[in-house]
Amino acid sequence: MYPYLRTIKVFLTAKRKGDHKLTDVSIMKMTVMPxxxxxxxxxxxxxxxxxxxxxxxxxxxxSGFLTQVRDKKWGLTVAGASVRFRHRLRLFQKFELHSQV
Structure with a gap:
């Protein structure tokens, strides 16, 4: 099942976190849910x-990039992903997700 509530939460809380440069590191605190x-x-x-x-x-x-993407009718595509899993994340374990362009 797709996490619709988490998606809504990300969109609502991102604006409240304040402005951000496109090249800055974004840190999100998350919890592994059932x-x-x-x-x-x-x-x-x-x-x-x-x-x-x-x-x-x-x-x-x-960063305001999403507004530009919508205005210019662009699309965002991930061409590939390489993931190296280092640690197990168990149920209800808290973790941080770091993202950077």
Whole structure:
């Protein structure tokens, strides 16, 4: 299931965090929720990529880039992603997502 409530939260809270340069690091505090886990009771690797999208949304909104994208009718595409999983994230574990262009 797609995390619709988290998506809404990202869009609502990004504006309140203040302005941000496109090249600055965005830090989001998150928690592993029951809908994020797999049969091993840890964060699903597919869901991790979805959570990474929230970092992109935060950077784009706070830097004003999303407004330009909408005005010019552009699209944002991720051509590829290379992920190296270093630690397991368990249910209800808190973590920080760092995003930077």
């Amino acid at each position: 809908g994020d886990i797999d049969v091993f009771m840890e964060l699903n690797n597919g869901r991790f990529l979805t959570l990474m999208d929230f970092g992109r949304f935060d950077v784009a909104i706070r």
